[in-house]
Amino acid sequence: MKRKMILILLSALILMMGCTSQLFHTVATFNLTRVIPVDQTGYFRKAALIAKDDVLAALGLPEKSRIKKINIETLTVSVTKRSGNTATALKVSGTVYEAGNPAAKEFMFKDYPVPLPTTSSELANYGITMLIEKGINKLKQNIQNFATKLGQIQGVYYEIEGDTNPAGQKIALDIALTVNASIEYDYCADVLSELFSGEKCDIE
């Protein structure tokens, strides 16, 4: 009984400090990957869609949260070789445009060299280090609009085009383009204000 009384007393003292709802700023990552099969000789151009619903499904934010911004952190190209492929390297470009408006495409990267794996079991994985700001910003803005449910656009296409290097070889590949994105958001949590300094929660 005495022990219980001490514990209750201590707990009461702790509770007197008071839990308050404070604002936290954090970052979560999410990936959007599209696999584009290519089976042809020489120049190719293929597109894949990122739908608004795909973005919303990838986010999974807590209820009491507020999106601040979306970042594109990296773009990655992964290549898996299929039988019949004779190409040893590719030179690829990537563009982005809103669904229904292919004329407004912007380059995200241009003539990026992609060495291919020597065997079909190997996966070649490359972070693209020559990104172009205008295209990346377009992709980012569209994903941000999807996440915040702004605008009427229901999806964004990214398109990969290129050729073998040297040109004209037989291509039998699965090319996966992954957008590694992050979302900066605020959320609220109940904490003891005596222990943690921060702004009060202002998310309704």
Place this chain on the structure above:
Amino acid sequence: MLKRNMWMVGLGCLLLLLSRVEAQGFEDLVSKYTSENGQKFMQPLGDVFGANLNSGWYHGAHISAIGLHVELGVKGMVALIGEKQKTFTAETDPGFYPPTEVEVPTVFGKREIVEVQGKNQSTGLPSGAVCAFPGGMNAKMIPIAVPQVTVGGILGTEVSIRWLAYNLNEDFGRLSMTGVGIRHSISQYIPLCPVDLAVGGFMQNFKMGDIVEAKTLAFGAQGSKSFSVLTLYGGIGYENSSLKIHYEDDDGETVNFDLTGSNKVRMTVGAALRLAVLTLHADYNISNQNVLVVGIGLGN
């Protein structure tokens, strides 16, 4: 029922250092970090948790050779968060150009998000890519409280036990903590010894469902001198601790952190006030992670 709720809520606020009894809170905190950066982000939590648990075992070195002594008490430990625990050097993710090292908040660091702007490797112009690192909790101090029972006076030996068990919720499962310490009087073998001396060892296990598992081990020597109702005490000890966090989110992605506490050697200075059956004590522990302890005990 109300008392039980008060105890639960108070303990929950303290023991769940993340302050939220929801799995979502944990996901929010660590979702960005699944790489090596995550280990560094969470390291201060491992330091604090181990240092707190390894504290507060004693409030003097006097252990009677005969006569049973029993004390029921609560120990409150407060780890003070220093500036150096609030930041770490993170590396941008693989594939990001240019690869950059940047000072960012730890789990206890400032709340502001840190961003690194990417560049195009061939032109040197901005690429539009941004690598962002989450803000921390901006913690000033992290407390923990544990109940402790000490039974002594058997051939100059005493045993202390810490025990907690509680079902938290579906997300976190059952919280349990068991700890045992044993101390033996050395001064009983030294005739006319001007101070009390003792040595002891302490170990604890802490579990929160399948998500958190912590282990601590400490041993050391203590000395004390009593002046009427006041006892001044101190100690030196060696300790280690580990904190493992394993979490699987709704998408099946797993988050694993295996943290080793930075504390190794600690020094303790403190004072205890004995008023009839009530003992109040406080001590300060100096190590990589400093800890302030306050305790209250009832016993003979």
